[in-house]
Amino acid sequence: LTETGSNNSDQLLSKIKKYEDITDKIEVEVAAFLQKASQDELSQDASIKIRSMLSIIGDLERIGDISYQMSKVIENKSKEKIYFTPKQRNNITSLMKKVDEAYEVMVTNLENDYDSVKIDSALSLEKEIDATRDRLKQEHLSSIEKKDYNVKSGMIYSDLYSSCEKIGDHIINVSEAVTGKV
Secondary structure, three states, rough: OOOOOOHHHHHHHHHHHHHHHHHHHHHHHHHHHHHHHHOOOOOOOHHHHHHHHHHHHHHHHHHHHOOOHHHHHHHHHOOOOOOOOHHHHHHHHHHHHHHHHHHHHHHHHHHHHHOOOOOHHHHHHHHHHHHHHHHHHHHHHHHHHHHHOOOHHHHHHHHHHHHHHHHHHHHHHHHHHOOOOO
């Protein structure tokens, strides 16, 4: 979003695509392994953990898909020379920072002993992401009415803040699955 050189943008896009492909492969491999593991008789606790892991891999793969879709939207924005207003750029950047914070909490939750995970901070960040999306949506609709920016810019802007919120949903799903809430 903030990259100005086309060579750097191309490298980032290539890297995002590569990692999205990796998430697809990992999801299939881990799901196959978990399916085999679940064929044995399992305790209730082990069964819950396998369901949680299946949920987690699905959400992580979906985060990869949405991130890749966002990169394509940004690529098209650049190719079509569509520009954001400074306010749009600042709003999206600010929302992406909140999503990054949520990622950090999710990773910490994944790294910890699942029985001791507290998801209060994850839930708080999810509420912040949702509230920010809601505010941006209201401001966006008002700006469209006032013709503060062009329609194409507004469509891309709307797509990006909506996508950030969807990523936030999947991030909280991972933290909830870690606690066994699937």
